[in-house]
Amino acid sequence: MSTSLLLLIIVVIGLIAFFAGRARSFAQSGGKLANLHSLPGYHGSYVVIWATLPAVLVLAAWLIASPFYIDSAVRSALPDSVQSQGAATVQLALGQVKSVALGLDRLSAADIAAIENGSANLRETLAAKGVALAGEGEHYMVAAAQQFNSMRLYSRWLMSAVVLIVSVAGGFYAIRNIAIRFRARNQVERVILASLIVASSIAILTTIGIIGSMLSEAGRFFSMVSPTEFFFGTVWDPRFAAAGNEGASGQFGLLPLLGGTIYIAFVAMLFAVPIGLFAAIYMAEYASPRLRSTAKPLLEVLAGIPTIVYGFFALVTVGPFLRDISTQLNGLITGNYQNFIQAQSVITAGIVMGIMLIPFVSSLSDDIITQVPRALRDGSLGLGATRSETVKKVILPAALPGIVGALLLTASRAVGETMIVVLAAGVAARMQLNPFEPMTTVTVKIVHQLTGDLEFTSPQTLVAFALGITLFVITLCLNIYALYIVRKYREQYE
Template identity: 75%
Template sequence: MNTSLILLLVLVIGLATYLAGRARALATSKGKLSALHSLPGYHGTYAAICATIPALLVLALWLVAAPVYIDNDIRSSLPETVLAEGEATTELALGQVKSIAGGLKLLNAAELSTLSDDPANLREVLAAKGVPLAGEGEAYMVGSAQRFNTLTTASRYLMAAAVFLVAVAGAVLALRGIKTPFRARNQVERVMLGALMLASSIAILTTIGIVGSMLSETIRFFQSVSPVEFFFGTVWDPRFSAAGSSDTSGQFGLLPLLAGTLYIALVAMLFAVPIGLFAAIYMAEYARPAVRSAVKPLLEILAGIPTIVYGFFALVTVGPFLRDISAELNGLVTGNYVSFIQAQSVLTAGIVMGIMLIPFVSSLSDDIITQVPASLRDGSLGLGATRSETIKRVVLPAALPGIVGALLLTASRAVGETMIVVLAAGVAARMQLNPFEAMTTVTVKIVNQLTGDLEFNSPQTLVAFALGITLFFITLCLNIYALYIVRKYREQYE
């Protein structure tokens, strides 16, 4: 019995329990709803919760624990010669056993009996059924695969039985507890409060998990490389060492990457913020409803374009265009048609990233500006102010906290961008102030360090986690500073 069918069974039991609980509450009241503490619907909901929630918890725990138990059982049943070769060989053999187990389900009884008697042609038999097998396979794997299938099938049936029994037991106990003074509404609201608290804590728990996973690997990195060298180094040259080696040769200076990240983000913001903010002011204060309904969706289309498409646009169109324009200008001034703007440069990446960020600024700022009470505009206009003066002195100050939040979101998006920078700014890690030359960012180097079949046992790969935690704290500082600005300039309007 698969998991979907078990879930459907639990939901059916829950629905039936709801109807039965509601009917029992009506019967208990003898037609006088005022005699009940809670409405019949609350009694039914409480009964359904008792029938479904414990059963779903049992299902979730079983789905987590059963595969671990089965894997450990199959792993311990492997031959001693395989276990003696190490963990990597054992895991490879376990993976092959699972692949064979999936293929055995496709064989009939005669084919299975033949394969058990002569496992030499195991790979050919499974290949005929469309199940590829890495390696030739061993004779013991057929028996282990059969045991795996047996344990998996038994686990499925036991899981279905356990979930069914828990659901029925919860339904029976809940139905027996339905009486006139029973406070079903309080119980239901308590469960809903717990669900809301769980939902609100998911973001916090996710953040803690992300930080914890990165921090543990970052500590391993700093055991090999000095934090002073990492945070204050001016040269980025991590030379990959051999697998399993702890060689720390190379230089892991963060400053070139940090400079490129902030520089490209700054250029993008300088391009996106004025255009996006002016577009938001026009749509919120000047555009007719028909124009606004057409222009705003067109602007928001930019946010739905994949960043790799923006990267191609920068590589094929914007970069060559800036290079050719600079060559023409240089030729007119000096007579030497040599481009001083490289096709891959900070300017190219900043412009294209700015185009991508325009809808973030315009859409969010537009929503914030339109939420400013109309009474403020009417009062300003009634005192003789022009529309532009009203926008500058009344609307924008009122919307300033929200606009700061929108700009913060835009800056975080710019700092974390990868694909545009890879194609438009290159991968050269260096410190310079010329926006016409190539630079790179932290996110690009994270991708570079984690590209390929690597193991996290050398500084050359663990440095990606140090870069990630650094980027996390940069965005955290941006959030804290923006919160300070919002609280400082917040104005209350009634």
């Protein structure tokens, strides 16, 4: 029985259990719901929990443990000549056995007998049936594949029987517990509370796991490269060691990448903040409800465009446009028609990234401005101030902490951007202040160092984790400070 069908049966059992529990609570009350401690719906939900939750947990545990047990049994049954060649050979043979098992049902008894006595080639026989096999294959793999299929089939049927028995038994157990003063509501709410705690724990544990994995790999990197060289180095040149020259590990200076990250993010914020903030002020204070309901969703469409599309826009349109404009301006001023703005440059990436950030600034700032109490507006207007004076002297100062927090959250979004920088700013790691020249960021180099079929054994690949944990700390600090400011703002006006 397939897993999806089994889950469907558990759902059906749960529905039946709900109505059965609800009916039993009615019967116990004698038609007077006031006699019950909990409403009939809670009794039905209580029975549903016992009929579904234990069965689903058993199913999940079985699906996780069964493949390990079957693989271990098949691996131990492989010939001694295979097991003596090491773990890698055994794992390769196990993979081939699984491939044979997938096509075993296409082979006839005569084909299997011919393979086992050596008169037919396993790979050619499977290929004739439309099944590809990596390697030539050995005759013992047929018997191992048969064992694999039989164990998997037996495990599947046994799992179905156990899960259904657990589901039905849980439902009957819960129905028997239903009584007039049974606290079904408390039991259901306890399960819901436990589910909320588990969901929160998963999010927290995932974050801890990500941080732990990055820290462990970054620790390996810093055991090979000095932290001082990494954090204070001014040259980024992580050369991969050539054959016979393992000592050439290159230079891993973070400052060029960090400078490019901050520079491009600064240009993007310089472009996005005025436009986004002015748009938010207009939408919140001046636009009519009809215009606001139309323009604001259109503005926020920009936030849903994939960043790779922005990168193409920068590469094909914005970069060549700035390059051609610089050529014309240079020709008019000096007579030398030579561009001084590169197609891939800091300003190209900053402008396009700023366009992407406009809806973030606008939406967050608009929500904060509209949360300013109406009494402040009315008091200012009642004292004779104009609408523009009210915005400048009352609304913006009142909303300033929240706006600053929104801008910091937007800045953390800009720091982590990758695709726009790859296509619009290039991959040159350099320290310079000319916004018309290419630079690169930390995220681009993380992708660059992990591109290709590489092993995490050299500093050239492990440096990606050091870059990742550095970027994580930067964005974490920005987010914490932004949340602190936003919380302070909310405490002031709630």
